[in-house]
Amino acid sequence: MSMQGEIDCTEFSDAIVTADISAAYWDYVGSPGFISGYTNAKCLKFYGSVPYIAIGGSVMKFDGTNWVYVGSPNIANAAGTSIAFLDSTPYVSFFDGDHQGKVSVKKFNGIEWEYVGNPGFSDMGGYYYAIIEISLNDIYVAFVETNDYENRKISVMKFDGVNWNYVGPPRFSGIYTNWICLAINGGVPYVTYVSAEVLR
Numbered sequence: 478m479s480m481q482g483e484i485d486c487t488e489f490s491d492a493i494v495t496a497d498i499s500a501a502y503w504d505y506v507g508s509p510g511f512i513s514g515y516t517n518a519k520c521l522k523f524y525g526s527v528p529y530i531a532i533g534g535s536v537m538k539f540d541g542t543n544w545v546y547v548g549s550p551n552i553a554n555a556a557g558t559s560i561a562f563l564d565s566t567p568y569v570s571f572f573d574g575d576h577q578g579k580v581s582v583k584k585f586n587g588i589e590w591e592y593v594g595n596p597g598f599s600d601m602g603g604y605y606y607a608i609i610e611i612s613l614n615d616i617y618v619a620f621v622e623t624n625d626y627e628n629r630k631i632s633v634m635k636f637d638g639v640n641w642n643y644v645g646p647p648r649f650s651g652i653y654t655n656w657i658c659l660a661i662n663g664g665v666p667y668v669t670y671v672s673a674e675v676l677r
């Protein structure tokens with residue numbers, strides 16, 4: 478188990494889980510508790526054999542010995558962060574506290590993190606995660622969108638190179654929606670989610 482108030486990257490932890498199938502046991506990746514302070518949202522992705530995490534407003538990668546920041550820490554006043562890669566470039570999506578809690582996306586240009594399109598591009602703020610996926614050079618974000626917690630619904634948006642546009646109607650799901658997942662197959666986005674109205 479991870480130490481309270483800190484982040485571990487460890488197998489069998491309640492934080493970030495990684496596996497070494499060559500071993501008969503689970504072990505820490507780097508030092509345990511490598512981020513101090515409370516957090517309850519994190520996303521783990523690999524580029525090649527290198528693990529990255531997006532957590533709050535920061536992105537880190539494991540350099541073989543330590544977890545190090547990608548660019549500066551605290552790149553945004555962010556919640557519900559997710560990470561994906563276009564070639565070797567990491568992109569993160571998040572609910573942007575500096576833009577009314579609406580969805581923003583940033584990418585790392587090798588020196589600093591910059592917005593992709595306009596910040597705060599969704600109609601409303603969001604809840605849970607803003608999940609980013611990239612396929613065939615197309616960038617999608619799926620998220621629970623709401624200005625009213627009781628009326629939260631799923632939206633999906635796509636970047637056209639300049640602007641972010643809704644894929645189909647915004648807020649298309651049933652209400653009371655949580656636990657979304659986004660995948661792209663052959664250029665077609667798919668989402669799963671749990672709703673109090675129906676399990677999709």
